[in-house]
Amino acid sequence: MRMTNGLGQLISGTIIVAVVLLATLFPVPVSVAGRQATPALSCEPLVITNPVATLAAVAVAPPAPFTGETVEITVGYIPISIYAPVYLAEAKGYYDALGLDVTLQAFAGGTDPIALTGSGQIDFAAVGAGPAFWNSIALDLPVQIVAPGHAEGSPVATPLMISRENCLSGEVGSIADLAGQRVSINARGGTEYWLGAALATGGLTIDDVDLQTIAFPDAVAALDTGAIDAAMIAEPLATLAEQQGIAVRLLPDFPVQDIQPTAIIGNRDFTAQNPEVTTAFVTAYLMAARDLSGGSFNDPANLAIISEYTSVPAELLASSVQPLYFPNGEINVDSLDALQCFFIDRGQLEYDEPIDPATAIDIRFVEAAVAALGPFPAD
Numbered sequence: 001m002r003m004t005n006g007l008g009q010l011i012s013g014t015i016i017v018a019v020v021l022l023a024t025l026f027p028v029p030v031s032v033a034g035r036q037a038t039p040a041l042s043c044e045p046l047v048i049t050n051p052v053a054t055l056a057a058v059a060v061a062p063p064a065p066f067t068g069e070t071v072e073i074t075v076g077y078i079p080i081s082i083y084a085p086v087y088l089a090e091a092k093g094y095y096d097a098l099g100l101d102v103t104l105q106a107f108a109g110g111t112d113p114i115a116l117t118g119s120g121q122i123d124f125a126a127v128g129a130g131p132a133f134w135n136s137i138a139l140d141l142p143v144q145i146v147a148p149g150h151a152e153g154s155p156v157a158t159p160l161m162i163s164r165e166n167c168l169s170g171e172v173g174s175i176a177d178l179a180g181q182r183v184s185i186n187a188r189g190g191t192e193y194w195l196g197a198a199l200a201t202g203g204l205t206i207d208d209v210d211l212q213t214i215a216f217p218d219a220v221a222a223l224d225t226g227a228i229d230a231a232m233i234a235e236p237l238a239t240l241a242e243q244q245g246i247a248v249r250l251l252p253d254f255p256v257q258d259i260q261p262t263a264i265i266g267n268r269d270f271t272a273q274n275p276e277v278t279t280a281f282v283t284a285y286l287m288a289a290r291d292l293s294g295g296s297f298n299d300p301a302n303l304a305i306i307s308e309y310t311s312v313p314a315e316l317l318a319s320s321v322q323p324l325y326f327p328n329g330e331i332n333v334d335s336l337d338a339l340q341c342f343f344i345d346r347g348q349l350e351y352d353e354p355i356d357p358a359t360a361i362d363i364r365f366v367e368a369a370v371a372a373l374g375p376f377p378a379d
Contacts, residue, residue, distance in 0.1 A: 041174065043167040045242035046155060046252050050322055051295035071277050074103045076113030076125035081236070082150045082157075082262060082323045083126040084297075084306050085288035091305040092291070094284035100277070109187075117267050118143045124266045124281060130189035131348040133265070134340050137360050138351045142268035145361045147282050147369075148331045149262025150323040155252040157235040157321040158191060160198040162250045163223040172229060175202020175251060181229035184212040184219045190261040191232050193342050198232070198254045206346075223247045236312055236320040243319075260326075260335045271362065282329070283369040289325040290376050297322045327376035329366030333357050 077086045087104060089095055095102040105122060107113050111132045113125035118141030126149060127133060136143050152158065160183075166172045172181075178199070185191040196206050212228055219231035220241045230250060233241060241247040264285060271278040292302060303314040310317075336357035343349045 041167065041248075041250065043164055043248050045239075046159075046249050046321075048155075048239070048319065048321060050298055050318070068099060068276075070099050070101050071274070071280075072101045072103070073124065073277065073281065074105055074122040075281075076105045076107055076116060076122045076127075078108070078110060078113075078126070079106050079310050080234075081306055081310055081312065081317060081320075084292055084302070084309075084323075085285050085325060086126045086264075087309045088291060088302065088305055089284040089288035091308075092288065094287045095281070098280040098284050100280055100284065102281075114143060114265065115141075117265055120267050120269065122267075123270050124264060126262065126264055128190050128261055129263050129336055129339055130261075131343050132189075133263075134343060134355070135350050137355055138349070143265050143360075144268045144271065145263045145331060145336075146266040146271060146278060146365045147264035147285055147329055148260055148326040148366075149264060150325055151258075151260050152256060153321070153324050154257060155249070155321055156194070156254065156256060157238075157323055158194050158232055159238055159249040159321075160195070160230055160251040160254075161223065161233045161238060161241065161247040162230045163226065164245055164248050165226075166229070167248050167250075172250065175199060175204060178202075178230055178250075179204060179208050181209055182212055182227070183209040184214040184222065184228050184231040186216045186219070186232065186234070187213060188346075188348055189343070190339065191234075192346065193259070193261070193339060194254075194256055195232050196342070197256050198251050201251065201254050220246060235322070236316045239320040240316060258332065258335060259338065260332045261339065263331070263336075266362075268362075271365070275364070279365050279368045279372075282365040283372055286327060286329055286366070286369050286373060290327040290373075293325050293327045293376065329363075329370055331361055331363060331366070333361065336360070 075086060077083045090102055090104055110127040110130065113122065114127050114132050114136050116122045117125045118136050124146070162172045172178065175198070183195065185195050192206065199205060199209065214222055214228065214231065216234050216237050219228065219233060220237055222228040223231055224246045233247065238249070266278060296302065298318050303317050306312070306317055307314040337354065340354055340357060344352060344354065
C-alpha cells in the first residue's frame, strides 16, 4: 500500500488522541446479553451483543483478475471504522487482485476529498452525503456516487448521550427535559439529521434546543464538566464514554435505519473514461463489505486491520455498536433525497429546489460487481 504525505496524512487526530487517552483509564466492563435498546432510561452502560457470524462461507468464484496493465488510482478516506471496506480491500489484497495499484489518502474531514474528487486530483473517495456533497452537485462538479457507504442498525451507532451524573440525579430523564438545553453535534450535516430524529421521539425539534457544534471527543469532556447537557456521540467514543462512567445513552435508538449517510464517490470524467477500472474498484470494495457483513465485523483479522487504520483498540471496536454495510451494493435514492431536503430546510445548501438524487448516481458499476461476485445471501 502507498500512503501519501501532506494533506493525505491529515488524520482525525483529535478523535484518535481522545480515544487513546480515554482508553488508558480503567474501563468499567460492559455486560453482554442482547442487542436490543433499553426500553427505559438506564444510568448504566447499554447492554450490547454484536452479531456473531451466521453465514457460512459463500462459495462464489472470485472475479477474473484485471488482465491489462496495472492501473494506479487514488482513493480518499477518513480513518474511522465506518469506512472500513475501503482499507480492508487494500489490506486483504483485493485491489491488487483486480489490477489496481491503490494509493489511500487519509483526510481529517469530508469536504476536502469531495473537492479533490471533483477536481480530478483523486479518483474516488469515501465521504458523507452531506451539504458539501450536495453543493458540489449543484455546482456541476464531476462527482457521482458509485457505491453505497454505510447505515446504522438498532441500537444506533451515534446515540444521544447525557452525563451519567445528570442521569443519576434525575436532572435529565427524558427527551422532553432537553427543551432549552445545550445539545451538541460534531458538525452541521448528517449528525444534525440524527439529532432531529432523536428529538422528534420526544416531541421536540432542533429549534427547541440550544444547538452547539463540538467535536465528538470534546463533547464527551463537555458532558463530564457540565458545559453541555446532551450530545450526539459516535462510536467507538460512545461505548468508551460509558465504560469510563462519563456518559450514558439518553436515547440509544431512534428511526434512522433507512438512511445511508455515507457513500463512495468517483470523478465522473474518470469513471466515464475508465469503466473497467471503476468496476474493478467497486468490486474490491464490495468484497470487503461482504467480509464485514453477516456478523463478521468482529473477525479478529478484520478488527486488526480496522485498528491499524483507525488507531482504535480492537477490544473497543469489538464492544461498540457497529456500522452496517450493503454487500449487494444497494444505493437508497429515497434516503439521499431525505437528507438533501433536510439540509435545504436547515439552510445548509446553496440552492432551494431539490435536485433529483438519481442524477448523482451511476449504478452500472455495482450492478457489474454483483454480477461478477454473485448475490450475497441475506442473514
